[in-house]
Amino acid sequence: MNTRDVGSPHDEGSTLLLTIFYGFLSLALILVVVAATSLYLERKRLFTLADAAALAGAEAFQFGTVERGTTDVDRALDAADVQAAVTGYLALPHEDFEGLTMTQAVSTDGHSATVSLSAWWRPPVLTLFIPDGLPVNVTAVARSVMW
Numbered sequence: 001m002n003t004r005d006v007g008s009p010h011d012e013g014s015t016l017l018l019t020i021f022y023g024f025l026s027l028a029l030i031l032v033v034v035a036a037t038s039l040y041l042e043r044k045r046l047f048t049l050a051d052a053a054a055l056a057g058a059e060a061f062q063f064g065t066v067e068r069g070t071t072d073v074d075r076a077l078d079a080a081d082v083q084a085a086v087t088g089y090l091a092l093p094h095e096d097f098e099g100l101t102m103t104q105a106v107s108t109d110g111h112s113a114t115v116s117l118s119a120w121w122r123p124p125v126l127t128l129f130i131p132d133g134l135p136v137n138v139t140a141v142a143r144s145v146m147w
Contacts, residue, residue: 035123035130042121047138049094050117053086054142057105057113060085061144077107086115098122103137112143 060081086105097119104116122133 031125034125038124039121039134039136042119043136043138045095046097046117046119046136047140049090049097050115050138050140051142053089053102053105053117054113054115054140055144056089057082057086057107057115058142058144060113076110077113079106082107082113086113099135104139112141114139114141116140 058077061077083105086102090100090102099118099120101118102115103118104114107113116137116139118135118137120133121136123130
């Protein structure tokens with residue numbers, strides 16, 4: 001018996017199958033990581049837009065409603081003014097979002113503006129796990145402070 005022939009004759013080709021399997025597994029893992037990173041970045045971009053829109057809505061008070069209090073300036077936000085300011089801000093040219101919709105733009109307490117946006121995310125590389133994409137929803141709250 002030759003010392004170089006350690007395995008049995010049925011072991012031929014098993015390394016090739018393992019290499020193909022691990023190559024496929026590595027490719028699938030890379031595609032999932034790329035898709036997850038893309039989803040994370042798309043959510044951050046949408047949240048940045050919602051945060052800026054909420055700030056525009058928080059500064060949408062009428063100057064006639066501003067009153068000087070004992071400690072600071074007090075003003076009241078109107079829900080219609082917040083909605084109009086946010087709609088005007090979103091009408092400006094921004095980065096493209098697929099299916100961008102404003103689901104909420106209100107002021108519940110009269111001092112802060114709450115803006116909710118939704119958009120559709122699609123993976124950068126077609127995958128079997130998420131072929132159509134996912135909806136992305138974000139909510140931002142902003143409050144304008146006056147001294």
